[in-house]
Amino acid sequence: MSAIPTRRQIWLSLWGLLLPLAAMAQPVQRITFDEALRLALKRNPLVLQAVHQRTRSEIGLASARSNFLPDLNFSVSGSRDYGRNFVFDEGRVVDQTTHYLSSSFSASINLFNGFRDIHTVTQAHAQVAASERNEARQRETVLFNVASTFLSLIEAQEQVRIQEENLAAQRALLAQIEAFVQVGSRPVADLYQQQAQVAAAELELINARRNQQLQTANLIQLLQLDPFGTYEFVLPELDTLALSAPSYEVQTLLQAAFERRADLQALEAQLRAADYGVRIAQSTYWPTIALRLSYGSSYTDLAPLSFDEQFFNRNRRGSIGLSLTFPIFDRFTTRHNIQQARVELENVRLQLQQLRQEIATQVRQAFLDYEAAWQQYQTAQLQLQAARLALEAYQERYNVGSATWVELSQARATFVRAESDLVRARYTLLFRQKLIDYYAGTLDLENVAR
Template identity: 40%
Template structure:
């Protein structure tokens, strides 16, 4: 064997192994169940992370407001050197010399009373924190619902692929049957051409269904915020295996439950409390403030005949002071602050009223849509059963020459449409059920997709 051939013989197995490894990695598919999708979304979703960060920021604000009740403490020290004419304490005359100095002091201040402004500010900060916690819970529900919605879209699109694949197989089988009929002279060649066109159209519809499926997967991957370059599979049962347990809902009870459970309504309630606290804090500007301060210190200078330790002991001083400030006229700033806080409080009440109206409308509309979905379940089940039976009969009639290909094709189209409508009805039913839970504020991320 020549040298180039021997080199190729050595390289070829390695290249084959690398290609095989790459192909295996490229074909590796990660399966993500519904519950895993929920866990991934709750862990990675950017909106949830932002809400969590806002929660942490508000916790810092509460800590800052709580710290306002504590005294402050400061320590100051300094050293200096002076040049030029100075008073000599020993001779009692001015001399041209230099001297060194050192001093230190410590001070502390405490707010005793400021019209309860600190109390009101702390109450307001706590109310905002509770509002942020409720908003965080609602954000989690929104993300869970987005996963539910997109996951249902994926499995519906996959179900449509299955329906279209069955149609392609059926059309191909019929095409082979017609080819045999034409060969023996039992059917006109026009039937063959027509069926070839129908089979090609069925394959085109399958391609469309596959494209819709990939688009649905892409949207779900975006919601989950996982690696968009990886391959994923989202397992789910076929439409005929999905349970359809009907639930009896009372629209008035749903609205009442939503008013009690919706985290965003609770968040708005806490914002109203925060607005009330802001009014109290603004009114504190009319009241006097009382503060207390403490201080102590000492100093040293080289001009003194006493040594450092004696000076630091003898020059020590302490002070305690009380300060009272009574507001007499502040250019109406306090009044305008109170008016502004009252307007914000009024807006918070209006926001609550508007939110309650929106919640009631959302819940009632979801209830009506659920009732429509229930009726659609019943109708599509009957329609699919009838379309299946009609197609079977039409197939038998065509086989014996009692029906035309046009009639058989139309019957098959009605069956495919009925199967697609049935799949949509099943998954739409579960979507509407989850939508009620979402609008009601009771959406549980631990529940299975179909229950």
């Protein structure tokens, strides 16, 4: 006899039935290309880190500017003393408890510290410029990655279309062969082989759809979307028919890259900041001049005067002073700071040289890859045109019995492969074009999908 299910088991069963239905009922969120760009700029962690770094640099600049402002302080102190005290008015020592209260305002301002404050502000300006250019480059990188992923998704969609058309054609050919076999004009072996071809076409379609799903998953990850959500990406319309021959020149691309690459400009700004870091370290050799002012008053019950008379009249006092300090020996701290600043300057200079070499290599390689992609695209067009004519010819010959199934099958496989190669070559060419713009620093953020 079966056991009666408990209430917990019943609820778990109900939840098991309702959760899939809830997932199916979840609304599909449509995301266009422009919306994807906005989401990437808003949510990408690298962009957000670059924004935070820029904010930090701007705070550093504000802090450097505040060094030119004076220091203002207000202090209040009070005490209660017990014991023997000398009373001036009476000329004798007495045992008593006395109270003391004092307050003062003080201010100080730096007049000269070896141009340290000026160099600090200039260095902060360079650091802000570097962080701004780093942020701009990071935005370009994210937008380029989104555009590249969309291109991959469009290519995957085209590959699915090709495999769907191939499967439909293979099924139509299977029906035709079945009719031929029934009337005895074709051997049954052709039927079996064509059935195997239909199964292979179905497998290719499954793989193409899987690749499309993987590209969709990559896009969801890139946009930092909720992995439990359901999304439909609206693919942009690309004018792939307007692809033209390469019109780039290496020297022009290199010149544009050295002038417009944001990461190169950021490193040049960091080099200026490091140079002023050396000057800041050297400023400690100079003397410092500071102006100090103070004003205050006090009260004590040792004097036989009232609080108002002491605090607001007799005990008021003020001072103004100018100090000049010459550094004589600081345990070689300044020397070591200068050495460290110069090492940092040299490291940034080496990084700048390395980046220039990397940019030159990236631009040259991107140019060569684009030329190769253009040649592959032209060859793929000719290959598809020839494969289509060959398939039509073999299909006509097979219909009249002058061609074998093997010849027709090979022609069909060549045609499908040519279609797939043309799609791959087309979107590879588009990707290489965007890659040149990205490496040259000429990527148009407004028309990144065109």
